[in-house]
Amino acid sequence: MDKRTHIINGRLIDPSQGIDGYGDLVIEDGKIAEMSIKGAETPRKKQSASVANTGGERIIDARGMLVIPGLVDMHTHLREPGFEYKETIKTGTMAGIRGGFTSLCPMPNTNPVNDNPTVAAFVIKKAMAEGYCSVFPIGAITKGQQGQELAEMGLMQEIGCVAYSDDGRPVMNSLVMRRALEYTKAFTFPLIAHCEDLSLSDDGVMNEGPISTHLGLKGVPAAAEEVMISRDIMLAKLTGGRLHIAHVSTRGSVELIRRAKSEGIPITAETCPHYFSITERAVLGFDTNAKVNPPLRTDVDLAAIKEGLKDGTIDVIATDHAPHHADEKILEFDLAPSGISGIETALALSLRLVAEGVLTINQLLEKMAFNPSRILGIERGTLKIGAVADVVIIDAEKEFIVNPDNFASKGKNTPFIGWTLKGVSSVVISKGRIYDIAEWKANG
């Protein structure tokens, strides 16, 4: 930990400083110590002149790789306490590291719900002891996530919670949501809204449309999400509270957010890789791995999500990593729980946006590292000198075939089985601690 570590010959990309060039990075005592950019082209020869090869220094050659700030996942489910059979803080953070994430923000829908300082303290302590990366818990907005009474958001913030959400459920009562938004003004945290009108989604299990008719499954209309986003935007406008909209999935939602931003309402929004990678067609054959909430939508929605990312309407790409036990997904479609174990495929799926020209690599890293840090007010997502050493070295050209048996996550529920993707984490440094991912893979 105290050794100086040199990362050399990589392409350093840091949107927080507007940096994109080839050079070296030095890490010492868990912090970024030095950075030197050599130029816009990769050096032909190995640069050994400027690196001291004395004992006590570690050299990592990142030639041909990207050196980026550790990614920040502001929407993930670590399931502990209470649902350790699906995932634990240990396995979830290990999966995060493999996916290139050095900061995870777990949602509070655990058992017991993270709606008070005691549970929050438990999560933070467990993460310090067993976690592979930083964990910044998200507390509940309401007690028990029941949508009735506000949780002790102030006290939880002092323990270390960075945001609040009833994710998994919406706050159905508009008055309660109004109060919660108003309350944020006394503090610095945002509310993360899971926007779903439960009376419209009823007991639907996939997007309502021709495919739900074809499969004879009850559908959830896009309106169920849009109605709620509309409401929360109005409440944010009314109160001036801090609102971040979770897992945006429809065109209508993107349009509502775009218009709200153009009116100057200070909201932020996120989407997840599955919403710009697959559509409701993935459900054909009654594949429970494609059952997720909000549900996978249509081609039109997918295109709108990409457009929303491109023009800045959507600020963040989060994973909504939702691991479930295999037994729970081998059930009747109606009974299977919603969720995709996505943290280990998120980066590769998102890199496709760069390959398609939807985003530049800089913009992608803004969405996955810098913006989430900014919104949550945490000092991550940057390679500034003095910042915590959360650095990821990625081989963006390396191909792999998605095989959930190789996931570090306990959750093997992914609809991307068999996909060939590009973009593998080679070395991940979290708070200065170095994880050689390639070696992990070799050792199983």
Added chain:
Amino acid sequence: MPKDLVSIKDISKEETEAIIDIALSFKDVLRRDIKKVPALRGKTVVNLFFEPSTRTKTSFELAEKRLSLDVINFAVSSSSVVKGESLLDTVRTIESYGIDYLVIRHASSGVPHFIARQTRASVVNAGDGINEHPTQALLDAVTMQEKKGGVKGLEVAIVGDILHSRVARSNVDCLTKLGASVRLVGPPTLIPLSPPAGVKVFYDVDEGIRGADVVMMLRIQLERQGKSFFPSTKEFFKYWGLSAERLLLADKDALVMHPGPMNRGIEIASDVADCPQSVILEQVTNGIAVRMAVIYMLQG
């Protein structure tokens, strides 16, 4: 023929026509004194009905016995499923008894498809959630074939709760495959916003059944009233029920069909249910013949 019949969409036009032909031959067997043939002697079938059903289950059981199969009725309510055993474990246990056919009815769409992938036995879908009821569509087609000499070119109006009807879904696919023209008729709350391709939608029942060769009435589940699909059964009958006067709008030789059980006075008037154009009881007889044909034709 595929290994299973879980969806009517999986069988081709030729296979559908073959099933109809064989079903009509099996009707002969049902008219004999000894209503049994040894065709599938020694094979075993389990009827796994997770949803209560007397008529479909009995129809399948009779069909199976007529083919000389050994029949086991797996009564779910008294089984380990209630004790918390998963669906997959239940099916695996049954398969270990050494069975050839599994006839399944379940309240969740997609269950027969899921089970068919997990077992070597031939799976017959006896109704899954609101998704499909393939043998019902086949027996309806047999009825039309018998009475009208063919399905191609017929104007068929399906009336009632289309949204929740697996009978409607399977019929739409089967009938359009065989060349009939299908109309879906009902209140807007009970017809999907994205209807299947190739059908005409009518909210006005008079227009919907005008000139139709077949009027197929669907059962209205009374619980739907509580969930705001329609305000009352009285209003439903007035605007979408099949009364004797309304039937006059259809072709004069139109068939009146209903998958049963009927709510007399709610979707269909009592006198219409019993009128000479009604082939409702014929459908029941054809049901046994069709189920014999389906089981006979699957590999098992």
Added chain:
Amino acid sequence: MNKELLNKQDIERILSRIAHEIIEKNKGPEKLCLVGIQRGGVHIAHRLATRIDTIEHVNVPVGSLDISLYRDDISRRKKLPIVRKTDIPFDISEKVIILVDDVLFTGRSIRAALDALMDFGRPAQIQLAVLIDRGHRELPIRADYVGKNIPTARSENIEVQLEEESAEEKVVLISGE
């Protein structure tokens, strides 16, 4: 390689002889009925009935029997099964049934036909008339009336083409590979 064994005239003469034999053996056409096995035997049964009528001026009832549901090789079938018409519009109890088929080979079709007939009633007697007997019996079944005995190899095949269904009427030996 196909070889024509019998032509139309040969077939006509054989059927006339069989008709006479049936009448002779049963001492008259009373109590007789003919049941042709689908498909090959049905037309032959009708022709025999016509000849018996010409000779004795008696209308012998004719029925057709499909044996697919009684076969012993159901699990080994490869394609879509076809179930043809079974039409026996008379009571067979106490009658003498002349079962009619075109080619007698292993005897399994006849065994299935016997099982099927038993489900229709209790005949007094069942006799068997075939146009061709090609040998290779696998069951203890024999015909009472045989048009022609034609020894064959297992790999060969005998095809009976009748004018009700084919352009030319003949019996052909098809050699196997």
